[in-house]
Amino acid sequence: MSKITDDDLTLLFYGEHDEPALAAMVAESAELSARFDSLSAELRLADNFVPPHREDDYGADVWRQISPRLDLEHLESANRIKTWLATFSQPRFSLAGALSFALVAVLAFTLGRNGGQDSITEPLNPVNGTAIALADIDSNRLLTHSVSGHLEQVNLVLTQFANTTETSPSEAEYATDMLVANRLYRQAAASQGKHKLAAFLADLEPLLIELAYQAQSGSAATRERMQQEVRNGLLFRLRVMNKQLDKPQISV
Amino acid sequence: MAFRELVLEHSHAMFRLAWRLTSDERAAEDIVQEAFLKAWRKLGNFRMESSFKSWLHRITVNTAMDYLRKQARRKQFETEEPEFESVPMGTVTPAIDAQIDIRAQTEAAMMNLSETERSALLLKHFEGHSIKEIAQIMEMTTGACKQTIFRAVKKMRIALRPLVTT
Numbered sequence: 001m002s003k004i005t006d007d008d009l010t011l012l013f014y015g016e017h018d019e020p021a022l023a024a025m026v027a028e029s030a031e032l033s034a035r036f037d038s039l040s041a042e043l044r045l046a047d048n049f050v051p052p053h054r055e056d057d058y059g060a061d062v063w064r065q066i067s068p069r070l071d072l073e074h075l076e077s078a079n080r081i082k083t084w085l086a087t088f089s090q091p092r093f094s095l096a097g098a099l100s101f102a103l104v105a106v107l108a109f110t111l112g113r114n115g116g117q118d119s120i121t122e123p124l125n126p127v128n129g130t131a132i133a134l135a136d137i138d139s140n141r142l143l144t145h146s147v148s149g150h151l152e153q154v155n156l157v158l159t160q161f162a163n164t165t166e167t168s169p170s171e172a173e174y175a176t177d178m179l180v181a182n183r184l185y186r187q188a189a190a191s192q193g194k195h196k197l198a199a200f201l202a203d204l205e206p207l208l209i210e211l212a213y214q215a216q217s218g219s220a221a222t223r224e225r226m227q228q229e230v231r232n233g234l235l236f237r238l239r240v241m242n243k244q245l246d247k248p249q250i251s252v
Numbered sequence: 253m254a255f256r257e258l259v260l261e262h263s264h265a266m267f268r269l270a271w272r273l274t275s276d277e278r279a280a281e282d283i284v285q286e287a288f289l290k291a292w293r294k295l296g297n298f299r300m301e302s303s304f305k306s307w308l309h310r311i312t313v314n315t316a317m318d319y320l321r322k323q324a325r326r327k328q329f330e331t332e333e334p335e336f337e338s339v340p341m342g343t344v345t346p347a348i349d350a351q352i353d354i355r356a357q358t359e360a361a362m363m364n365l366s367e368t369e370r371s372a373l374l375l376k377h378f379e380g381h382s383i384k385e386i387a388q389i390m391e392m393t394t395g396a397c398k399q400t401i402f403r404a405v406k407k408m409r410i411a412l413r414p415l416v417t418t
Contacts, residue, residue, distance in 0.1 A: 007402045014376055016383055038416070043405065045412040046377055048358040051271040051280070059263035063256055066288050070255075233254035239295050 009036050013043060071163075143192060144245050147185050147201075151242040154178055154204065155235065161211065162230040167223070175211035182208055200241050207234060259288055262305065265379070266312050272374050273316040275363050283319055287312045309379065310389040313371050320367055354415055361411035369404035376401055 004025065011017040012026065013036070026032040055061075157174045186201035210226060263284060270280035270287070290311050362370055368390070375386045387397035 006406070007398075010402060010405050011398075039405075039409065041416045042409045042412045043377070045354065045358055045415055046362070046373075046408060048355045049272060049362050049378075050355065051268045052277050054264055054267055058267065059260035062263045062284055062288065063259045066259070066285050066292075067256070069289060070292055232256050236255045236295065243295065 004032055004035075006035070006039065009039050010043075012036065013040055140192060143185075143188055143194075147189065147197065148242055148245040150178070150181055150185055151238060151245070154182070154208075155238050155242065158207075158230050158235060158238070162227045162235065165223075172212050175208050179205065179208040179212055197241070197245075200237065203237075204234070255292060258291075258304065258308075262308055263288075265305070266308060269309060269312050269374060269379065270316050272362065272378065273313065273367075273371060274319060275359060279319055283312065283315045287315045290315065303385070306381065306385050306389055309375065309381070313375070313389060317367055317371070357415060358412065361408055364411065365404050365407055369400055369407065372397060372400040373404035373408070 004022070008017060008019075008022060009026070009032075012022055017023075026036050153174075157171070157178065161171055182201055182204055186198050186205070189195075189198040189201060207226065207229065266284045266287060267280055270283040271277060274280055274283065287308065291308060294311070362373075365373065371390060372386055375381045375389060376383070381389065383397050383401065384394055386401075387394045390397065390400075392400070
């Protein structure tokens, strides 16, 4: 090894040196040991740069400060969602759309797999009756795109749910639609080996079931608990997962 | 994991980092809150397989840098105003008694580093990130990151050496 520099010793001090013999060389050489001890003593003085103490509940305090602003952003989203939902003239639009996407995705995968090829060349006629030519559509991309749309819808509905105190019949209706679609997408994801995505969709199911069947008849406390669950964890994971689906280089 | 739990888990570490970058308690608190809000809005940019801590540190460092730049601009503006008494650079150090105050001198030495040098050194020395992680956090090459840390270490050693012998 060439001459040992102070930069080498700095890397050794921080455990970053990629020369395994350096530590032994320093230990064996009085000159190197002295230099290393000197550097260590000087750098250890930096440990005196100690921040002011924060109490144990500092994190909770930060959360109290920022959560109203997060809620405000949720509300802004919720208002946009209300407008968005109001534009639907057909109550079962969500189910038809979701089922169409799910059916297409499942069929795309099945055909692609059974045919021993990655693309679908046969035209399909999905639930909404529109003939769609699926030539050259990659089944993997199709599923990803469809699930992304599904998660976007779930995100909108859950955000709406998390920010309204009054129950609405449409909540259960949308949740039922999404539950059906969610199961189809979960099966399709599992079939394609997208285990992380399948696991996430499986995690979504209990809440969708509860929302579909219990939110209307349950107590205010039940609704509050479900809203907390949505606000504190699920929306966060949902957003992350959906963004990851937008990035094909990230494996889900 | 819920966002609230992430806030509870990382607030202390983010405060320590923000304070060490700014040496200002109030500013550090503001930076922590702002960084979490930015994190909330930018969740889509977070890649699950990378460290959430590194990602948060990146946002904290950037937020602190923005704060420091605003402060620098404000100071520059103030010094351009003739009615304000300007303070020469290098004399803005904490009041130190005749006795050697190691803590204050260490702080002064840290604050005399450039923002980039200080950030890189803090992330290495106190947060224990690898050089590769620091390079990612600070959006620079690994080589540039190494050199930045070397420069910071050299400056710190020169500033702190007298304290070792006393």
